[in-house]
Amino acid sequence: EAQVTQNPRYLITVTGKKLTVTCSQNMNHEYMSWYRQDPGLGLRQIYYSMNVEVTDKGDVPEGYKVSRKEKRNFPLILESPSPNQTSLYFCASSFTVGGALWETQYFGPGTRLLVL
Amino acid sequence: AQSVTQPDIHITVSEGASLELRCNYSYGATPYLFWYVQSPGQGLQLLLKYFSGDTLVQGIKGFEAEFKRSQSSFNLRKPSVHWSDAAEYFCAVGNTGGFKTIFGAGTRLFVKA
Numbered sequence: 001e002a003q004v005t006q007n008p009r010y011l012i013t014v015t016g017k018k019l020t021v022t023c024s025q026n027m028n029h030e031y032m033s034w035y036r037q038d039p040g041l042g043l044r045q046i047y048y049s050m051n052v053e054v055t056d057k058g059d060v061p062e063g064y065k066v067s068r069k070e071k072r073n074f075p076l077i078l079e080s081p082s083p084n085q086t087s088l089y090f091c092a093s094s095f096t097v098g099g100a101l102w103e104t105q106y107f108g109p110g111t112r113l114l115v116l
Numbered sequence: 117a118q119s120v121t122q123p124d125i126h127i128t129v130s131e132g133a134s135l136e137l138r139c140n141y142s143y144g145a146t147p148y149l150f151w152y153v154q155s156p157g158q159g160l161q162l163l164l165k166y167f168s169g170d171t172l173v174q175g176i177k178g179f180e181a182e183f184k185r186s187q188s189s190f191n192l193r194k195p196s197v198h199w200s201d202a203a204e205y206f207c208a209v210g211n212t213g214g215f216k217t218i219f220g221a222g223t224r225l226f227v228k229a
Contacts, residue, residue, distance in 0.1 A: 031215065042120075042206055042219040043160070050215060058216060090159060100167070101148070101214030107159035 002027045004108035006091050012114045013081055021076045021111050023091030031094045031101055032074035033058070034066065036087040037110075043090065049074055050096065081115045088112050118143045120209050122220035129197050130228045137192040137223050139207030148210035149190045150217070151181055155203045163205075166190065167214070177201070202227045 004025045013019055023032065033048035035058075045058030049068040063085055065077040074093075078085060089112075092105040119142040129135050141147055148167050152160040164175025171183040181192045190207060207220040 033215075033217075035219075040125075040221055042122075042221040043208075044219065045217055048215055056216070059218060092160075096213075099213060101210065104162040104165070105160075107161070109159055 002106070004091055004093055004106050006089075006108040006111045008111060009109065010112050012116065014116050015082055016080050019078050019081060019113075021078075021089060021091075021113070023074045023076065023093075023108060024072050025074075025091075025093040025106070026072065027093065027095075027106065028071065029093035029106075030071070030096045031105075032068065033092045033105070034064070034074070034076050035090045035092065036060065036085075037090060038087050046076065046089075081113075083115050086113060086115045118147075118209050118211065118216075118218045120207050120218050120220035122205075122207055122223045124223045125221070126224040126226065128226040128228060131199050132196050135192075135194045135197045135201070135225070137205050137207075137225070139190045139192065139220060140188050141190060141207070141209040142188065143209050143211075145212060148212070148214040149181075149183060150208040150210065150214075151175065151179070151190070151192045152206045152208065152219075153177075153203050154206065154222075160206065163192070165214075197225075197227055199227045199229065201225060 030051045034046040035043040044060045047066040049055045091108040094105045121140045150165045151163040210217045
């Protein structure tokens with residue numbers, strides 16, 4: 001089954017304790033992206049990757065890191081989480097065709113993070 | 117800078133009535149435009165997208181949207197709403213290629229029986 005998986009689905013942590021949220025897709029997609037969703041703000045893009053070893057900042061990259069060492073995985077790293085990073089996080093992936101995102105983005109189920 | 121405005125935080129329509137959700141965007145070049153739907157507790161599903169060509173775009177679940185460059189709008193429509201359409205709807209604009217995406221704050225749709 002074609003899917004985007006995220007782990008963990010729910011996470012409670014404390015300020016300053018490094019954490020990683022994993023994202024994996026089994027569709028051989030070139031493009032992957034991370035978003036955070038907050039009430040009244042919609043989704044905001046954190047980072048995206050157009051292929052292995054190619055990443056770029058989205059709208060709200062501060063406090064986050066990403067890496068794309070393999071095509072299928074795109075982990076989101078919070079080196080020193082703070083309470084304002086409490087949010088619902090979505091990973092997404094898609095094919096690119098002719099250098100553009102022509103296909104739909106497939107979204108993962110979301111990771112709900114609470115930073116105390 | 118790119119931006120997306122969805123003027124209506126929530127909308128209530130009766131089942132069987134028509135629906136229009138508004139979206140206005142700001143982008144310097146030809147935008148890549150999207151509408152997504154999010155059901156409670158779920159991820160996002162793409163309803164339709166506009167990259168170029170015909171300005172009236174057909175999507176899944178009976179939705180359509182019209183790109184109006186002069187009004188910087190990309191409104192979503194459906195002729196007859198079903199109770200299962202109750203969800204949150206997000207308009208989004210992407211840069212050339214669609215890689216960097218800005219979402220609107222969303223419009224929550226309630227459907228009355």
